[in-house]
Amino acid sequence: MEQEQIIREVTLDLEKVSNSNELGEVRNKYLSKKGLISGLMVKMKDLPVEEKITFGKTVNELKEKVTNLIESKRAEIEEKELSAKLESERIDITMPGDDFARGSKHPISIINDEITQVFLGMGYTVKEGPEVEEDLYNFEMLNLPKDHPARDMQDTFYIDETRLLRTHTSPVQARTMLSLNGKGPVKIICPGKVYRKDDDDATHSHQFNQIEGLVVDKNVTMSDLKGTLELFAKKMFGNDRKVKFRSSYFPFTEPSVEVDVSCGKCGGKGCPMCKGTGWIEVLGAGMVHPNVLRMSGFDPEVYQGFAFGLGIDRVALLRYGIDDIRLLYSNDLRFLSQFGKEN
Ligand code: FA5
Numbered sequence: 001m002e003q004e005q006i007i008r009e010v011t012l013d014l015e016k017v018s019n020s021n022e023l024g025e026v027r028n029k030y031l032s033k034k035g036l037i038s039g040l041m042v043k044m045k046d047l048p049v050e051e052k053i054t055f056g057k058t059v060n061e062l063k064e065k066v067t068n069l070i071e072s073k074r075a076e077i078e079e080k081e082l083s084a085k086l087e088s089e090r091i092d093i094t095m096p097g098d099d100f101a102r103g104s105k106h107p108i109s110i111i112n113d114e115i116t117q118v119f120l121g122m123g124y125t126v127k128e129g130p131e132v133e134e135d136l137y138n139f140e141m142l143n144l145p146k147d148h149p150a151r152d153m154q155d156t157f158y159i160d161e162t163r164l165l166r167t168h169t170s171p172v173q174a175r176t177m178l179s180l181n182g183k184g185p186v187k188i189i190c191p192g193k194v195y196r197k198d199d200d201d202a203t204h205s206h207q208f209n210q211i212e213g214l215v216v217d218k219n220v221t222m223s224d225l226k227g228t229l230e231l232f233a234k235k236m237f238g239n240d241r242k243v244k245f246r247s248s249y250f251p252f253t254e255p256s257v258e259v260d261v262s263c264g265k266c267g268g269k270g271c272p273m274c275k276g277t278g279w280i281e282v283l284g285a286g287m288v289h290p291n292v293l294r295m296s297g298f299d300p301e302v303y304q305g306f307a308f309g310l311g312i313d314r315v316a317l318l319r320y321g322i323d324d325i326r327l328l329y330s331n332d333l334r335f336l337s338q339f340g341k342e343n
Contacts, residue, residue, distance in 0.1 A: 003062050006036065010066050014073045023070065023077055030066050037063050105340030108209055108328060111316045112191050115211055118235045119189045122228070124213065127188045129172035131195070135162050137171035141178075142252040143291045150251045155197035165195035168309055169212035170252060173288075176214065177296030184303050185217035191312070202273050202324045203280065209312035214288070216298060216305035222255070222287055225306035229259055229285060236315060237261055242268065244279060253286025253307060264318045273323050280318060283310040 013026045030036050040059045047055055105113075116126060129137075135146075144151055154167035172190035180186065190212040198204045215224070226245065233243040242262040250256040260279035262268040268278040285308035290300035298305075313325050320339070322328070327335050 003058060006030075006062060007065060007069075010069055014069060017073060017077070020074075020077055020081065023074055026073075027070050031063070031070070037066065104337055106328075106336065107316045107320060107322070107339045108312055110340055111319060112209065112211070112312050115232075115236065115310065115312065115315065116189065116191060118232055119211075119213065122231070124187050124189045127172055127176050127190045128192060129166070129169070129175055129190060131166055131193055132159065132163060133166035133171050135164055137174045138164060138166050138168070141174035141292070141295050142170055143289050143295075144251050148251065150249075157195050157197060166192075167196050168194050169210040170307070170309060172212055173214045173252075173292070173307060174296050177216065177293070177298055180297075182297040182299065184298065185215070186305070187215050187217075189213050200326060202326075203314065203317070205313060205325050205329060207329070208325070211310045211312060213285075213308045213310070214305060215307075216288065216293070216303050218303060220287075220304040220306060222306070225257075225285060225287065225308070228306075229283070229308065232310075233259070233261065237318065241318070248284060248286075250284055250286055252289050252292050253284075254289045256284065256286035259283045259285065261318055264321045265323050273317075280314055281311075282314045282318070283308050285309070 010026070010030060013029070014023075017023050017026055028035060032038070037059065040062075041056075044052055044055050044059070120126075138156075139148070139151060140146070156167050157165040159165070169190045169192050172188070172192075176186060176188055176190075192210065193207060194210050195207050198206055200206060213228075215228075229245075230243065233241070237243075241264070244260045244262075246258045246260060248256045248258040258281055260281050263271060263274035263278055263280050265271050265273045266278065270276040270278045274280050285306065288305035288307050293300045293303060293305065313328055316322065316328065317325060
């Protein structure tokens with residue numbers, strides 16, 4: 001066996017190699033099971049014993065040298081191939097990127113978050129309740145027994161005899177008070193969707209959003225309610241808009257009020273949106289009725305409370321000068337993309 005000659009042959013073969021496939025072929029030629037070096041090993045069995053040891057040693061040395069040559073060629077080729085790949089996949093980071101459509105916050109979510117922040121700042125905590133509600137919490141616990149005529153004020157989607165889609169966020173009042181076993185204070189807001197069989201028009205939707213507020217404590221008065229709502233109106237609408245308290249009726253509050261804000265579209269002169277009145281009603285409120293406190297386990301001789309229910313959609317109309325509530329539910333991107341970019 002000519003060790004030197006084989007090494008020369010390998011070196012010549014490797015000089016011609018320019019990629020991994022060709023290198024694989026050279027490797028097979030010398031180092032595979034049927035390769036030249038394995039062939040030499042086979043020959044060893046025909047040699048006399050005394051030659052076997054030296055022959056085996058030489059073949060092993062040869063194998064090691066050939067392997068080293070092939071492996072250093074492999075490193076060279078891999079580096080070349082990697083540089084070629086990087087070159088062909090080079091990214092021009094100075095090219096302008098593709099613009100992609102980005103979502104924005106819905107105006108109702110923006111207003112909901114803003115109102116929530118105003119009340120969190122006044123020390124309220126947020127509570128939630130189910131949209132599929134029991135008649136018990138939506139009406140009965142709010143001083144509206146079955147067949148009470150005031151149930152007509154909130155035309156209802158019933159699911160069955162005892163369950164309905166909540167018509168307002170007020171049921172969370174009863175649920176929260178019941179969980180407290182007659183011990184105040186209570187200071188909560190509850191945002192959420194509500195449903196009514198109202199005919200849709202510029203200011204009415206069959207699905208809309210409210211934020212309920214409830215404060216129960218000792219020595220709570222109507223002026224606390226008025227002060228709270230005035231502060232809220234100032235924060236939400238600024239000093240330009242006029243705010244009006246109107247006496248009203250809700251079976252769960254006594255006395256009751258409704259709060260109107262001057263119409264943002266006509267500035268209070270009267271237009272189709274405000275139905276010529278110059279005002280848009282945004283919330284109902286009042287002092288919690290003693291019956292409601294009692295039914296929820298609070299002693300009306302000890303505790304008083306006020307509550308309010310704000311229409312978030314109406315606040316959005318007023319804040320943004322939107323002239324039709326149905327736009328909020330149209331899912332028209334031309335409309336929606338005008339909001340929420342600042343967040
Ligand atoms: C109520 O829902 C009472 N639960 C509010 C309340 C709570 C009073 C706590 C006293 C104490 P009302 O039906 O007026 O009240 O609705 C409250 C607000 O929801 C309205 O002022 C208005 O802003 C909004 N609203 C009512 N109906 C609709 C509707 N169909 N579409 C959009 N907003 C509505």
